[in-house]
Amino acid sequence: MHQKRTAAAKALAYGLSGLLTLWFIAAIFVFCLNTPGPPVEPVDAVVVLGGSSAERLPAAELMADYGQAPVLVLSRTDTPGNASADALCRDASFPNPSLVCFRPVGMDTRGEATAIAGLVRANGWSSIAVVTSSYHVARAGTLIGQCTDASVAMVATEPDLDSLQWLRRFVIETGGLLDVNLRPECGPQAG
Template identity: 30%
Template sequence: MREHRPESGHARNRIRRLTAACLLLITVAIAGVPAYIHPQLDPLRPADAILVLGGPDDSRYPFGIELGLHGWAPTVVLSNPLGAEDDWMTQVCESPHRGIEVECFVPDPPTTRGEGRELRRLADQHGWHHVIVVTFTPHISRARFILHRCFDGELTMVASPGEVSVPRWAFEYAYQSVGYVRAVLQPGC
């Protein structure tokens, strides 16, 4: 009985493709460390407003309001991508907050790009030149990239407190990487 052996050229091409895919995956993982795990965070200093970006972790909203209550900015703007469907956010937006103004908006589209467009509109309307932006650690770098396209002023990027689980980190690596590619391919705000 004859042994069937794959053609050596076909096997080599398959190995090359597999090697290239592994190298790409390793490169993305290594490149993601400074972008997603240890992004550039900025020291807090007084600003015109605080913008809290929407996302999967609700701890960022109380943190943004707390920053306002501690005097870092007189206005706190909360992004509410879910709109009226989010009862908790609706309650936060309608509650009085002593000493600060709280504004809420539904971004259009419900993405960081939509939040950037609203930031630009509000900054033009109110004359803001410096905004503190609150989001969670894996989103800091991509948010900075997108918001700088929409807002000519100074951004102070701050990570909200909270832990990110290992499975969530894996998801965020993929999600943020795809988001970066999409942001690069869609120039402008």
């Protein structure tokens, strides 16, 4: 009886180790190596999601400078990680046809997706590029795609994270990706 329990415990441990290893490998591909660049064709607007603006904003500004997007859209959060985007919004004169700033309800990606969908409808945009960190591309792209019929090109930037920060992002983004697929933001269940 004891040997059966020991064998079952070993089998369970090997199975869990195998699943954890598969998850980790999948997470590397989905959250680290998933680095789409700017779209080849011009878009109606380039959107920078909130947070890590020092990393994300330069990629969007480069797209705008090269004429790939006539409108720069910034999520304004008034948080330390979003300081450069917030400063650009704070210092700009409005109305400004080339800059749109919005504050997402809930200060999260779900709120950003809903706000972006409203901006797409209000401005008649048919295509947008969304700039965010590579680890965030899958979840943000899913959420925004749930909320708008516009063509959405995700643009990944490279975060400067250490190993523990990457592992934390893997866990957070895996849970978030499961959540957006089980509870769509703007789908039929969102009401």
